[in-house]
Amino acid sequence: KNRVLVTGGAGFVGSHLCDYLVARGDHVICLDNFFTGSKDNIAHLLDKENFELIRHDVVEPILLEVDQIYHLACPASPVHYKYNPIKTIKTSFIGTMNMLGLAKRCRARFLISSTSEVYGDPLQHPQTEEYWGNVNPIGERSCYDEGKRAAECLTMDYHREHGQEVRIVRIFNTYGPRMALDDGRVVSNFVSQALKGEPLTLFGDGKQTRSFQYVSDLIEGMVRVMDNDEHIGPFNIGNPGEFTMIELAEMVKKVVNPNAEFMWVENTADDPSRRRPNITKAKTLLGWEPKIPLQEGLLRMVDDFKKRLHIEE
Amino acid sequence: KNRVLVTGGAGFVGSHLCDYLVARGDHVICLDNFFTGSKDNIAHLLDKENFELIRHDVVEPILLEVDQIYHLACPASPVHYKYNPIKTIKTSFIGTMNMLGLAKRCRARFLISSTSEVYGDPLQHPQTEEYWGNVNPIGERSCYDEGKRAAECLTMDYHREHGQEVRIVRIFNTYGPRMALDDGRVVSNFVSQALKGEPLTLFGDGKQTRSFQYVSDLIEGMVRVMDNDEHIGPFNIGNPGEFTMIELAEMVKKVVNPNAEFMWVENTADDPSRRRPNITKAKTLLGWEPKIPLQEGLLRMVDDFKKRLHIEE
């Protein structure tokens, strides 16, 4: 039996990953400090015999016996990671160090969920895994971006120094059911706003782009990376479809609420202007590519958001 | 009386800084784990009543009472920081975190000695402090480069979150007496080789450039940054004179040993091809600029190197 640790398992991505692993029969330990995660996300798993929950902060060491570690614990939305930047970068660096130490002791395979933010405000477009990035080392987003870069570096150093089995995925913007309602990310904001009949808040000129991946595609990709025996990565895992925020707003308007209006708001500092993954590496080496187009993915979020926002038909 | 902590104080730069501060009457605590530093560098200070030595590793917390912290502890030459990359990045991140924690508790002013390596293999030339850099996050040099970037980020986050007094200097290649003989840096290599009558080892095509600053100029710059009450930095502290490694070799040949020969050796991975500081910021805001030209600086090293290499006239 495969004993799998999922740190950050009560979060948006982590809980979908736990679903997947529990369903295929792995023994899953979900570890979370519930900073941005929620019991609701995993409530339906609590009575499964192959699921276990630990309340723990990854900044503290912990002793467990496992075969695989998916290390996701880290606040991920700008609103959350800027709330306490010192804690964010400590979580990223020390949390990763502790989980690498645990992996080393158990001889477990370790996967870190890194991010497209390691490319910063990219000057290469689309971004390949070879691109070194364009990141402000001392700005407001740096606790997250530099934290993840340092965590990737540490991961590769454990691999090179100790021959440890590691995997790196660089996740591009992902959306789906269970996104925190208060996390300020663009998709959750727009869908909530549209459902509540509030205007969709477009930051800046709305011409910046992102590439949005539906969460089930991400989970499929992460598991492929973990379970392949050959390739370490880093692998870009994202959907190459690129949209401006205006286009996204139009799509949400079409899919969720045709009466939605737009509102223009000042943008935040160092906001990347373009972002789009080149996924040739994952496609070629792992045969992975995303399947759910944006319009369908948005539709799949609506029921979950309606329920959590207490909106009746 | 100014109580000053110098971490890494038994190293090349740190020992010159201790000299300067002791001479001006500060009470200096030199903290070092002697990984790359040496007792010889500070032996002459041990009997001063305003100097104290502590053997300690900055990765562990420590309680001291001080007014200023110069945080230099970190292996600095590629040979040393690649020896144990995991330890290097732990030193950089956790060491800086501990010293920031100490500074916070004591309300001490904290200065971090960062590096031109945060610019990586720069695409902007010369480099201003605004440049975000071009750094490989997962290469062989990353433990140092990303460690320093994360340390700068943490420093700015302590400043923004706690209003702590911080200073950041980005040091460009520095040389002078007391450079470790075994540290593999280009100036110490060439001077030793020339003195021993061995060929000077030119890596790659020898056309890569660096800007070399004599250590007394650096110390003057660091103290200016620390003691000014207005400007946080980051400040580039370096000499804008730019030389290819071939030009440096020619200069060493001229100054140290006219019979010196050259030898071509394969270069290391990710070696930056050009590096030169734009020092307008330090010049304008602090009135600092370097004074010692390369030829004179090299001359000033010769006696110290001869003594340590046991070379007679």
Ligand SMILES: NC(=O)c1ccc[n+]([C@@H]2O[C@H](COP(=O)([O-])OP(=O)(O)OC[C@H]3O[C@@H](n4cnc5c(N)ncnc54)[C@H](O)[C@@H]3O)[C@@H](O)[C@H]2O)c1
């Ligand atoms: N969702 C995306 O678009 C996206 C994009 C790039 C990368 N990622 C990465 O994927 C991972 C999961 O992101 P998410 O979108 O699910 O975010 P999330 O905030 O929903 O999940 C993060 C989880 O980690 C937990 N956590 C945070 N700090 C912790 C700590 N110190 N100790 C233990 N648990 C802690 C939180 O409580 C939460 O459950 C993160 O590492 C994130 O950086 C996500």
Ligand SMILES: NC(=O)c1ccc[n+]([C@@H]2O[C@H](COP(=O)([O-])OP(=O)(O)OC[C@H]3O[C@@H](n4cnc5c(N)ncnc54)[C@H](O)[C@@H]3O)[C@@H](O)[C@H]2O)c1
């Ligand atoms: N010399 C340069 O050209 C240069 C350039 C850029 C930045 N810097 C920075 O200046 C600082 C000093 O560099 P240097 O050239 O004097 O190098 P050095 O190796 O001579 O000095 C570093 C000192 O730190 C000590 N040290 C290392 N790890 C430690 C730990 N974990 N705990 C306590 N002490 C520890 C070493 O023993 C040594 O005495 C470093 O932070 C370096 O990154 C130097």
Ligand SMILES: O=c1ccn([C@@H]2O[C@H](COP(=O)(O)OP(=O)(O)O)[C@@H](O)[C@H]2O)c(=O)[nH]1
């Ligand atoms: O089962 C373990 C093994 C290690 N660690 C932590 O992981 C970190 C890195 O461990 P490693 O053995 O790599 O480094 P070391 O302890 O030698 O510094 C340390 O802080 C440990 O406390 C952990 O939390 N659980």
Ligand SMILES: O=c1ccn([C@@H]2O[C@H](COP(=O)(O)OP(=O)(O)O)[C@@H](O)[C@H]2O)c(=O)[nH]1
């Ligand atoms: O209500 C919102 C929230 C975000 N954004 C923009 O949407 C993009 C994606 O932001 P998000 O916080 O979702 O993710 P990230 O910046 O981490 O990619 C950014 O350009 C934001 O400026 C927006 O226009 N309206």
Ligand SMILES: O=c1ccn([C@@H]2O[C@H](COP(=O)(O)OP(=O)(O)O)[C@@H](O)[C@H]2O)c(=O)[nH]1
């Ligand atoms: O005098 C001190 C105060 C703090 N620290 C260390 O500095 C780090 C950061 O301290 P801070 O108070 O900022 O953070 P916290 O302890 O709240 O995590 C901690 O690991 C402390 O152990 C230290 O070494 N000496």
Ligand SMILES: O=c1ccn([C@@H]2O[C@H](COP(=O)(O)OP(=O)(O)O)[C@@H](O)[C@H]2O)c(=O)[nH]1
């Ligand atoms: O014996 C040597 C040592 C280094 N270098 C080159 O000199 C430059 C400076 O190297 P160093 O290690 O002194 O400093 P850093 O790379 O950190 O600037 C690099 O391009 C090296 O490839 C060289 O040509 N011969």
